Amino acid sequence: MSGKQLGTLVYGLGHLRRAPDLAALRAARSPDELARLAIIPAARNLGISAAFLPMELQPEVTAAVLACRVLDAYEDLVERPSAGGAVLAAVAYLNGMTDAPPPPPPAVAIRDSEAVDLVLAERIRDVRALLAALPVAGRQRVGQMLFDVARVMAHNVGSPLPRAVYGRGVLGRVVLYVCRLISEDTACDDADSSELAECLGVIAQLANDLRDCELALYGVGDREELTRAAMVRLLAPALGGFALLARIGARTPSRGARMAMAHMTITTTAFLATAVGARAAYPRQLQLCAAVLAAQSPRRWAAMLDRVRRSTDAAICKVLDGSPAVLADPVLVARSEPGLAALIVGTTFDFVESLPDEPLTGELPVVQVRRMMFADHLAFGAVEWLRPRDADGLAALATQFQLAAIDADTPGART
Numbered sequence: 001m002s003g004k005q006l007g008t009l010v011y012g013l014g015h016l017r018r019a020p021d022l023a024a025l026r027a028a029r030s031p032d033e034l035a036r037l038a039i040i041p042a043a044r045n046l047g048i049s050a051a052f053l054p055m056e057l058q059p060e061v062t063a064a065v066l067a068c069r070v071l072d073a074y075e076d077l078v079e080r081p082s083a084g085g086a087v088l089a090a091v092a093y094l095n096g097m098t099d100a101p102p103p104p105p106p107a108v109a110i111r112d113s114e115a116v117d118l119v120l121a122e123r124i125r126d127v128r129a130l131l132a133a134l135p136v137a138g139r140q141r142v143g144q145m146l147f148d149v150a151r152v153m154a155h156n157v158g159s160p161l162p163r164a165v166y167g168r169g170v171l172g173r174v175v176l177y178v179c180r181l182i183s184e185d186t187a188c189d190d191a192d193s194s195e196l197a198e199c200l201g202v203i204a205q206l207a208n209d210l211r212d213c214e215l216a217l218y219g220v221g222d223r224e225e226l227t228r229a230a231m232v233r234l235l236a237p238a239l240g241g242f243a244l245l246a247r248i249g250a251r252t253p254s255r256g257a258r259m260a261m262a263h264m265t266i267t268t269t270a271f272l273a274t275a276v277g278a279r280a281a282y283p284r285q286l287q288l289c290a291a292v293l294a295a296q297s298p299r300r301w302a303a304m305l306d307r308v309r310r311s312t313d314a315a316i317c318k319v320l321d322g323s324p325a326v327l328a329d330p331v332l333v334a335r336s337e338p339g340l341a342a343l344i345v346g347t348t349f350d351f352v353e354s355l356p357d358e359p360l361t362g363e364l365p366v367v368q369v370r371r372m373m374f375a376d377h378l379a380f381g382a383v384e385w386l387r388p389r390d391a392d393g394l395a396a397l398a399t400q401f402q403l404a405a406i407d408a409d410t411p412g413a414r415t
Contacts, residue, residue: 005256009051012040013288016048020112025119031126031133035062041116042069045267052259052291057181060138063130066120067094067146068174070127073117075153077105084157090121091150094128095143101125111212145177163209163217164202164233164384171208172201182257183248193247195340199240206230206237207268210275227275231319234272235374236381238316238332239347240340242309249301258295262304266290269308273315281311317370320377344382345400351375 020041028034039047043065050061074086089102104122109115120127131139152169155161161169176197179188188197209217210230218229245265252258266287270280281304282290294304313332351371356364364372379401 005051005055009048012048012051015040016044020116022115022119025116026122028123028126031129034123034126035059035066035130038066038116038120041112042066042120046264048288049260049263052256052263053182054254054256057257059130060134060142060181061178063127063134064142064145064174064177066127067131067142068149069117070094070120070124071146071150071153073105073114073121074102075157077107077109077114077118077121079107080157084154087150087153087157090124091146093124094131094146096128096132101128113212141177141181145173148173162384163205164237167202167205168198170201171204172198175200175204179244179248182252182254182261184251184253188248192339193244196240196244196247199237199340200244202237203234203241203272204268206234207271211271228319231272231276231316232377234312235316235320235377236340236344236384238312239343242305242312242332243340243343246302246305249305250298255295258301259291262294262301263288263291265308266294266304269312273311276315276318278315278318279311281308320373341382341396341400344378348375348378348382348401351378 021037024037025034025041028037039050039062043050046065050058050065053061071087071090074090075083078086086102086105089098092098093101101124104124105118107118109118131142134142149170152161152166152173156166176188176194179193179197188194210227213223213226215221215223215226218226220226220229245261249258249261252261266282270282270284270287273280290304294301309332316332352375354371355368
């Protein structure tokens with residue numbers, strides 16, 4: 001890590017939990033100064049993680065993050081139905097397709113994050129300048145990502161999407177952009193990786209919704225109901241997210257990029273675990289050190305993922321059945337099947353195969369009831385991830401379950 005990176009990291013840690021200095025953001029004298037001042041209040045832990053990235057990638061990632069926050073401002077702070085058009089106008093300006101920026105959102109921000117977004121929208125010219133200063137390849141990568149994200153945002157304004165679908169299309173697309181940027185060439189270009197990246201996007205979206213207390217989006221009345229509504233949606237995307245992290249950890253040549261991924265993984269899952277009263281994989285004071293260590297070797301990366309997986313597993317189990325005894329019967333077992341559907345089906349039948357074969361003569365033990373419950377939860381939850389999401393997709397999923405059941409009935413066929 002260079003001295004400049006270390007200085008950025010120290011500055012970020014010092015400002016991570018402070019209220020944003022909006023006056024300083026408005027007074028920034030150049031796009032670069034705005035970027036330096038805005039990255040932590042706009043991105044929080046993501047801004048800390050960005051400090052680990054190789055120096056040549058930091059301007060691009062910073063510009064991409066701030067541009068996404070501008071789109072957020074137009075989506076959230078412009079009244080409907082005008083917000084959809086405002087988002088599309090903003091992305092057209094940011095990508096250099098139009099010369100006149102849309103007017104800033106007229107709304108008054110309520111949360112600190114909205115206040116930062118509003119300032120960035122007011123300074124959209126500076127954010128566009130940051131994008132324009134990137135090399136051609138960087139402008140193209142970020143521009144395509146912003147356009148894809150803006151289309152989903154605009155669609156959501158006109159016809160609200162389920163939160164999982166929205167998370168896949170917005171933050172899932174951002175995750176895919178990052179994976180392609182930091183991994184080896186073509187490592188994340190296949191459809192399988194795109195779907196797994198969407199899983200990480202859904203996890204991040206669930207964490208954001210919990211952090212922002214989005215009661216109305218989930219149709220709930222209080223924080224406790226919101227926490228449960230979000231956490232019950234976590235199981236299937238957690239399977240896919242951990243599969244992608246296991247895969248891409250070995251295909252990311254930059255140690256700094258691996259540190260960045262590890263830090264985001266550790267901090268996001270820690271937030272979700274503590275939201276339900278479960279233990280985080282690492283205490284807050286050790287999270288940064290844990291991210292640095294995880295990037296040192298494949299063995300340490302795998303050890304970090306295993307520890308984080310167990311913490312997430314405990315959080316999910318605590319919400320779904322209230323059982324503290326989760327480690328002896330884990331849900332999020334590491335698997336390597338290609339494709340999310342295969343991961344879901346395989347995990348479902350791991351639970352099914354562990355049920356007793358003999359006829360029932362009384363009530364099942366509690367541990368067996370838990371296995372049946374998780375198998376049912378996964379099987380029904382798979383429908384939300386259908387590709388395509390129609391009768392053909394449902395038939396394909398049914399075929400996968402049927403083939404897995406036949407395979408499971410063959411002695412010695414599955415391990």
